[in-house]
Amino acid sequence: MISSLIILLVALVQTQTDPFHRERDLMVRTQIIARGVRDTTTLRAMQTVPRHQFVPADQKRSAYDDSPLPIGYGQTISQPYIVAYMTELLRPSPGKRILEIGTGSGYQAAVLAEITDSIYTIEIIPQLGNAAAQRLKELGYRHASIKIGDGYYGWEEHAPFDAIIVTAAAEFIPPPLISQLKDGGRMVIPVGSPFLVQQLMLVEKRGNQISTRSVMTVRFVPFTRAK
């Protein structure tokens, strides 16, 4: 109820200024809230960030579709629901320091930047990284720091981080990222093919203990047990 009211208020403010606000509103209600994302800060961020500004020009009309989209260089912008779900999993709040590995279009960084002003994001592909930096700057997300480089090493100067999000998942979790995660910190990693994120993994650090938890976004009912 509360989340719906917030969405309504944000939508009312934006009605006159943003031609895509209706689509965004629909996206939040039908794709995100309907699937169980409840965190109001996340919902507000998803409602605010103009996703259509983060996709290639020829994909703008599909920007709010319930699917990932290609952004070039073999990369994708994740499905809106996945972005919202990962954001909620990170439990971001104002003042928390968050590192993102794999800036891509910059959309995920923008969503996080709506919540906290300590966003650090690293992109290995210069073309993508530079375009994202420019885009974030133009859209007013000046507090999102972006670096072109190898995400393997994290961002030592700004460590430790309350949360790390690895959007360009690799075959292994780089040891430096584990060490740059604060005690009690959370790391989220999607696992899956470019157009079908099938699995999200949450890494939690408590003292010397590190544990992972698979957070399946799609549930299968594989068979009926024999009676």
Place this chain on the structure above:
Amino acid sequence: MKRLHPSLLLISISILAYQIILMYTFSITQWYHFASMVISIALLGFGASGTVIALARTWLLKHGEFVCSLSMVCSGIMMMLALPLMQADLFRFDSHLVLFEPHHVLSLVLTYLLLFTPFFFGALSIGLIFVKEVKQIGSLYFANLIGSGIGGVFTVGLSSLLFVQQLFVVSASVAIVAGLLSMPRQNKRPIIVVVVLGLGVIGVIGVKLPPLQLSQYKSLSKSLLPPQSKIVSSEPTSHGLLQVVSSPTLRYAPGLSLSYQKEVPRQETVFNNGDRYGAIIAWSRRDTNHLLDFTTLALPYAIRQPARVLDLFAATGISTAHALTHGARSVTAVEPHTGVIDLIRHECAPLTDSLFHHPLVTVSNLDPRTHLMKDTSHYDLIQLPLIDAFGGTMGLFALKEQYGMTKEAMREMWNRLNAEGMISISTWMDFPLRNPIKALATIAEVLEEEGIVELSNHIMAVRSWGTVTFVVSRSRFNPDEIAAAREFCSSMLFDPALLPDIATRERVLHNAMTDDTFFILIDFILSGHREIVLDRYDFDIRPATDERPFFSQFLRWRTIPHLREVYGDQAFPFLEIGYLVVVVTALQLLVISFLLIVLPLLKIGWRGRHKGWTLFYFGALGAGFMFVEIVLINRFTLYFGQPIHAAAAVLSGLLVCAGIGSYASARFAPTPKNLRTTTLVVVALLLAYAFFLMPFLEATLSLPFGLKILTALAFIAPLGFVMGIPFPLGLRFLGGRSEAQLPWAWGINGCLSVVGTALALIAAVELGFVLVTIIAAGLYGLASLSNTIPRWSRQP
């Protein structure tokens, strides 16, 4: 017509070569299945040529020599032009983006048309020769088949010497020479002009051959994106284009333990046809630990100390080095890719401390399955590489025969174990679960068939956040080994998934899962209720067999509505795209073929004698021939251990022998009885092959290579010989009765050959190769039967 046979021979060489070149090209730039789809549709140029000849027969026959020569030259020009045009933005499509961006669909259609033209022009010239000179059809078809056979072997041979772009120059040049040879005595000038133009095209493009543009989703494309990443070596091999990439950001550590705190070293990476083949990890004989120690792949070394290790699919030798680091006294590294072995032996020897020259290492350059069938040694550990890829392969390898992952392969591994021997199989955890479940189902079925009663005492599994390793032991695991496995899990932050005395709680100590589906599935697989899972699961997780060796094929047609519901229409195809593409191809081919077959009837009339016969007879022959070709290539892949040798042996053997059969067909009168008899002989041979070929091949597998070639030819020759007779004999029969139908028959045969290839693949997945052989026999039976129908076979 002038120099008929040599020009026919050359254009046949050129066309078959071009077909293989396109297959290589698309395997590099896209994926095999899209290669197969694009080329199949382009091959309908054969069918279309029949349609065009039927529609404009009188004019074409009148100008036969001129058109024939000109078509050959045009075929060559279009072959060459296709190379740069395929790389142009207008034509370049990306298989991943076809579902997202409409202009990629347009590019795909344009690519079809672009590649269709060389086949069309080539087939037009061949079809015209056949129709015009039907009385010589035996020797002409002989030249055509011999040419195709030579073209296949020639291209396969050249593929290890020349880059694929250079092969375009070769095939185009051969087609233009064919056109020159068949140039008519009169009206030469236009052809000479076109030949000069063609040579100019070849010259201009050949001076600076355009680089191939890979899909942005190929692993090579992605690896080259970071700054300072570069290709340091590039070499054509008989297995594909082998490339080594150096990058400061490439590292290999699959499912690395979260307890690992050192640096993961950067590595050079080997790519084959744009797909990652393996990493080259620096290794020294003095190393006392290995990066793989921090992955689940180290489980067998954590519980025992295997002295004799068999490393199947050794690739760049990472697992071989891992075994040596753990004190193995002998390691047999089996790797089918000759180029990769050479790379590790020579260029990379300094980096790997001459791993493949190590006195304790024996390198076997065979397919692992063939090695297993030949090898009589016994081992303490047989290890397979990590199955699948991180995040899944989207079914791109669904139709790849994986004889190393079948039940028969598992049984051979089991029988190659010492009393305390182990098999180690690791897979990525995929979601939805497919690979680990199928691997375990294969293990479970084989062990039960080998008389193991308590499976849980012989199978151990350990899971990290991303991978799972199954270790299967011939002997029961003892308490010390079980304790060692637990200690391994604890130190690496892994969890046991299967142990003889496992408790539910300990399965998720470090790596929790959202639900217990994985555990329910693996427990069911090991229980007496396995069939329930195998029957009802959303994916096909039945163990692969030699009959259906498609381990990576998981798609089940009946569950597609459910998958669409769960994943959405746009995303679900990416789950298992490979097999879907083949089926979509087959549907496209059926529709286009139908149109191409029906269209000539507008000209030659719907009614009339022999039409039903022509359709059934030539259609059945076209499809039947391709069914046989697919089966034989598959069977001999296992026999030779190298798909490339198998393809060369089958293509050359079958086509050359069919050519000889065609030549001999001139001795037979074109009567319904002879048509019936020759096709029946094919039926009889195929039925015999369906049941006896595999056992015979298995029995002779250990023969020296030269003798195996002779054995293969002994099998292929009689079949090829007989299969070469019905087509020319049928054309002669038809030529004596209804010449107007000759081009239609040629078109039908061409269309059904292409459709047959796609259908044979689908039938192999759904039914297995024995049944595909029986279907091939059925198709020849249908051809035979068409000669028993009085209305169709009676004399005019």
